[in-house]
Structures are given as structure tokens and as C-alpha cells.
Amino acid sequence: MSNGNIDVSQLMAPPVTDVTQLEKTMDTIKSRMEVMIMKTQAEVCHALEEQDGQKKFLVEKWSRAEKQNDVIIGDAVKGIGQGGGGVTCVMQDSKVFEKAGVNVSVVSGPLPEGAAQQMRSRICSRGKKLEEGKLMFFAAGISSVIHPRNPHVPTVHFNYRYFEVEEASGKKHWWFGGGTDLTPYILDREDAVHFHKEQKAACDKHNPDYYKRFKAWCDEYFYIKHRGECRGVGGLFFDDLDTPSQDKLFDFASSCAAAIVPSYIPIVKKHKDDKYTDADRNWQLLRRGRYAEFNLIYDRGTKFGLMTPNARIESILMSLPLYAKWEYGHVPEEGSKEAELMAVLKKPVEWL
Amino acid sequence: MSNGNIDVSQLMAPPVTDVTQLEKTMDTIKSRMEVMIMKTQAEVCHALEEQDGQKKFLVEKWSRAEKQNDVIIGDAVKGIGQGGGGVTCVMQDSKVFEKAGVNVSVVSGPLPEGAAQQMRSRICSRGKKLEEGKLMFFAAGISSVIHPRNPHVPTVHFNYRYFEVEEASGKKHWWFGGGTDLTPYILDREDAVHFHKEQKAACDKHNPDYYKRFKAWCDEYFYIKHRGECRGVGGLFFDDLDTPSQDKLFDFASSCAAAIVPSYIPIVKKHKDDKYTDADRNWQLLRRGRYAEFNLIYDRGTKFGLMTPNARIESILMSLPLYAKWEYGHVPEEGSKEAELMAVLKKPVEWL
Numbered sequence: 001m002s003n004g005n006i007d008v009s010q011l012m013a014p015p016v017t018d019v020t021q022l023e024k025t026m027d028t029i030k031s032r033m034e035v036m037i038m039k040t041q042a043e044v045c046h047a048l049e050e051q052d053g054q055k056k057f058l059v060e061k062w063s064r065a066e067k068q069n070d071v072i073i074g075d076a077v078k079g080i081g082q083g084g085g086g087v088t089c090v091m092q093d094s095k096v097f098e099k100a101g102v103n104v105s106v107v108s109g110p111l112p113e114g115a116a117q118q119m120r121s122r123i124c125s126r127g128k129k130l131e132e133g134k135l136m137f138f139a140a141g142i143s144s145v146i147h148p149r150n151p152h153v154p155t156v157h158f159n160y161r162y163f164e165v166e167e168a169s170g171k172k173h174w175w176f177g178g179g180t181d182l183t184p185y186i187l188d189r190e191d192a193v194h195f196h197k198e199q200k201a202a203c204d205k206h207n208p209d210y211y212k213r214f215k216a217w218c219d220e221y222f223y224i225k226h227r228g229e230c231r232g233v234g235g236l237f238f239d240d241l242d243t244p245s246q247d248k249l250f251d252f253a254s255s256c257a258a259a260i261v262p263s264y265i266p267i268v269k270k271h272k273d274d275k276y277t278d279a280d281r282n283w284q285l286l287r288r289g290r291y292a293e294f295n296l297i298y299d300r301g302t303k304f305g306l307m308t309p310n311a312r313i314e315s316i317l318m319s320l321p322l323y324a325k326w327e328y329g330h331v332p333e334e335g336s337k338e339a340e341l342m343a344v345l346k347k348p349v350e351w352l
Numbered sequence: 353m354s355n356g357n358i359d360v361s362q363l364m365a366p367p368v369t370d371v372t373q374l375e376k377t378m379d380t381i382k383s384r385m386e387v388m389i390m391k392t393q394a395e396v397c398h399a400l401e402e403q404d405g406q407k408k409f410l411v412e413k414w415s416r417a418e419k420q421n422d423v424i425i426g427d428a429v430k431g432i433g434q435g436g437g438g439v440t441c442v443m444q445d446s447k448v449f450e451k452a453g454v455n456v457s458v459v460s461g462p463l464p465e466g467a468a469q470q471m472r473s474r475i476c477s478r479g480k481k482l483e484e485g486k487l488m489f490f491a492a493g494i495s496s497v498i499h500p501r502n503p504h505v506p507t508v509h510f511n512y513r514y515f516e517v518e519e520a521s522g523k524k525h526w527w528f529g530g531g532t533d534l535t536p537y538i539l540d541r542e543d544a545v546h547f548h549k550e551q552k553a554a555c556d557k558h559n560p561d562y563y564k565r566f567k568a569w570c571d572e573y574f575y576i577k578h579r580g581e582c583r584g585v586g587g588l589f590f591d592d593l594d595t596p597s598q599d600k601l602f603d604f605a606s607s608c609a610a611a612i613v614p615s616y617i618p619i620v621k622k623h624k625d626d627k628y629t630d631a632d633r634n635w636q637l638l639r640r641g642r643y644a645e646f647n648l649i650y651d652r653g654t655k656f657g658l659m660t661p662n663a664r665i666e667s668i669l670m671s672l673p674l675y676a677k678w679e680y681g682h683v684p685e686e687g688s689k690e691a692e693l694m695a696v697l698k699k700p701v702e703w704l
Binding site for chain 1: 410412442444451453577578579637641644645648649658663665666669670672673674675676677678679680681
């Protein structure tokens, strides 16, 4: 089934915006972004399904009600309301993947007050100003966390988003954000090097400074402050980018998104059948506890989601692992592989 | 071994403050509070050990370094520094209790900026004012979460604290806070009634309005906003209490603390050998995920702890369950006992 420019049959579900409408507006950044993230979702999900070999992704299309108290949840394809919607793909308790979620959302509405405060201070630190008073937002993004079963396979996260905020005067602010980071349980230094190499290649197509800058930002962002440790071996993180241009940033985000499969899938393939012990599994669960801590306490996207009225909580919190563990006073043995990982999380490494 | 008025042999560890010093100052609220929470800790731990019958509590005495970057963690009894310290008692992976933590802390120092902001707005809403500029704080409190293994035994939490904030001018603000709440996995209405009855009895000794007021506050406080559900069947919650007097509020907090054993232990005894299924255990783990969400996102005490420099993270996050689970899109079957619990969590019940 082909719909002119957009081949819906290649996607996990029809886009959030009506396809005819999308095709008519493919000169706008909003539509280009929506199509890019839908395509990325399908590409990543198909690559993961191929590695898993057992289950397919469950696909749920949802809409966000604006100014309604109804909680919207369900597995039926629903009409898209005023507040936008999304497509959530989840594979749970399968052979290779314990929990894998790839979520696309295209949402808009009045900006929640808590989010406005955070954005004001960030926009201000860029030397710009966000007006007081009512603000409207638009966001199109893809967000994913993949938790594999085997402790030798790292968890990966990625997220690419285009954001617009409009003041009452009509003045628009826009920016891109995103990134990806790898969270190993048992460190394989070659995996970290491979992952960073692929991400650097995506950066280098656009700006020779991007990798260095966004790698450092990633180490800073994915930091569990109260534990004094990074959540993984990093990758890229960027936010609030509005230069050099929408077109160039869209191309950059697209390159990053296209680099997810080559960055991560070879690592899955390499380790998915590795032998592991109960102690390895226990360590993985403890580290997943730390993952949950980061996402619930610090993650910008999660916080924004939880602040947004009628947000689809299941789609936001699908980033949380299937199982997590908190053991009081657990300290890895000196010289163990757990201690080796911790040394890297305490002091970020330049992998390239 | 008797030490004059304070029988240290009855406590889990020597108090944070030197015993001779404490005995000399037993006319002060700080010392009375410290002794009360140390005694409560011992009473609760012994009652839990008796129910468990397998393990004893691990006892760790710790101190908080003020203005140092060292992370203090370990199992040795350590000297108490300027920033205060505490005694953490934990029983983990035992017969009846999967994770039980009872923590006493007596800490002081400059008030962290994030905490100051929160307190300013709360003090302001009481019609008072907290000066801008440097503030010093003192806090003495007991905090506990008990996660049993059997899904028929509810989790309980309790916390009683005395708080002082001193402005640069020397002006002092003080208040009491605390409460307890019960989180069942499989609802036994009689348990909820028993728990509330005991807590009401503790309230009624002091003020006929307390139970109603603090029961309602508990339903409001232990509410997981993004899920639209309470975390359990409630109990009592109070904060920022500074009337009618320090003495009366101390007596009230003491009565509440003394009511923990009679409120909770009979419920443990009743259900600890109940049969349960894998499905019950799965449901318990899912609910423990929600417990972790509440504690990491909303809980005032946890937030305060995470903001405090050199706080002992292990003692703060010992409230988290040993295991938790997040299943995407889990919805209890209509008419099931899971659905029965959810109905109560969605709409708080008047148990008495």
C-alpha cells in the first residue's frame, strides 16, 4: 500500500497526522520530523525483531486529550484529538529483549507551568527570553529504551525531538534535542568504542566539533548525582540547538537516528547468546535500579511527560526496566568485573 | 549496662549524640526527640525480629561529614562529625521480611538551597516568613519502610521528625512532622480497619480532631499523581505542626510512634504464613514499582535527603523494595482481587 510519498506499510502504524495532510505539508519541519521519527521507529523495531526471533512488537496508537480528565489508555487505534498523539511499540518478556520500547509522539497544547519554568531558565541561559504568560508548545519526538535479557548486552536509550514554543504574541522559539547512550552491565570496552565510533561518524558528517561537544554533554547529562556515577558509557546528548538552521539540524538529527541500528545491533548480535551467571543477573538488576533512579529523578523527558496533562503515562514510563532491584549497601568486590564497570561510571572515559 | 537515665543496652546502637551529653540535656526537645526515636527504633526492630525468626537486623552507625567530599559508607561504628549522623538498621532477604529498614538520623548544617525554597513556600502558606539568606537546620527523625515477602502482608512506612531552621538573625522556626501509611497488595479490609483504629486511638489521646485531619492529609500526601492513585490504604500524615506547643506535639509524636507495633505487628502475624500464588507475587512486584515511583518522584523526605550534601544515600534509599517490576500496560482483570485493591486506591475509603 503506497500513499504517494509516504509508504505507510513500511511504518509500525499510520502516522499521528493524517497522511494526506502530511504529504501536502512535507515542506514544513513538523511534517518532515514526524515522517523521520516514524521511519526510524519502524527501522529500529524491525532490526530488534530480527535479533529477537521470538516476539513481534505490540503496537499501540494513542491520542492525547487536551483539557479532558479522561485517562486514555488501550490497544485500539484511536482518532487523534487536539492534543496530538503517538505510536508506542513495546516488546516485553521475549527471548533476547526483556523490555524494549520505541515511542513516537507528536503532541501540542498549552505548555505546562512546571515545564515553562524549566524552559525559561534554559532559554535565558542561551541569552534569549521566553515571555511570561500563556505559552503553546509543539513537540515531535522518538524515544526509546531497550533492556535486553542477557547481562552481556547493554541497555540502549535514544531520543530525537523537535520542539516549538509559541508566545502569546505569536513569537516562536524552536529547537532540536536528542542523543543516545549505552548502559552496559558487564563492560566490553570494544562495544563502547564501536558505539562511539558510529556516533562520531554521524556527527562528523555535519560538524567536526559535534562529537566532542555532545559526547561531553552526554557524560554530564546522564549522571546520577546522588550516587556520584554516570549511568553508562555515554554517547551523545544535545538540547536547545537552534543553529545553524532548522534544515541542518534536521539533517543532523536524521543522521544520528540512522546511526542507531549500526551502533547497537552489532553489539546485540555479538553478546545475545553469551553465557552468564546468577551473579551477573543480580548485578544487572541492581544496575537497572540505578536506571530507574535516573529516569524518575532526573530525566528531562520523563519529567516533562509527567507534568503534561493527560500524558500517556504507560508510554513515558515504558523506559523503566521489567525488573529492578535495590540491595542495601551493595559494594562490588575489589578487582571484580562489577568494580571494573564502576570505575568507568565514576570517571567517564574518552573512548576514541 | 545502664548509663544513668538512658539504657544504651536497650537500643540498637549508642545514640548519635554522646550519652553523657544527652543525659545532661534531657530538658531540651532535641535530646528528648533523639532518645524517643532511638527507643522506637529498638522497639520496632525487636518486634520485627521476633516475627521474622530467621535474621537479626544489621546495624550501621554512620556520621555525615559537613563540607567534605568524602562519601561515608561502611559498617564500622564511626565517630560523629559536625554534620550529625545516624543509626541504620536493615534486615534484607529474610524469611518474613524481604527488606526492612529502620533509620534514625540526627543531622544539622546549612540548609540546602533546594530544601530552603520548598520550606519557604510551606512556611509562607502558614502565614509566616523564612528570611532570605543563609539558614541552618537541625533534624532528628526516625524513618522506616518494611517490605514483607508474603503478598498478603502489607508494606508499612512510618516517619516522625522534629525540624528546626535558624535564620542568620538567630530567629528559630521549629515543627514536627510524621505519620504512617499501610500499603497492601491483596486487600484485607479488616487489616485496614485495625491499622486505622490503632492510629486513631493514638490521636484521640491528644486531640479529637487529629485523626480526621491527619487521615485526610495522608490520603492527599501519599498520592501518586501521574497514576491518579493512592499508594495504599493510608493512615496518618502531618507536617509543619508548631501548635499547641513543643511538649504537646512531642507527646503526640511519641504516642504515634508507640502505636506502630500494635498497628502493624498483628497484621504481620495474621498473614505471614498465608498461601500465595506466582500471580500474587507478580502483582506485589508491580505495586512495588509504584512504591518506588512515589518515593523517587514525590516523597518530601527522600527529596530532602537527596538534596543534602554528603547525605547517606543508602540510608535514604533503603525505603526502596528489594525487587520491583514495571510491566507495560498491565491492567487488572475486572472483578479480580487486584481490581478490588485498585478501586480503593483510586478512591480513598473512610475505614472507621
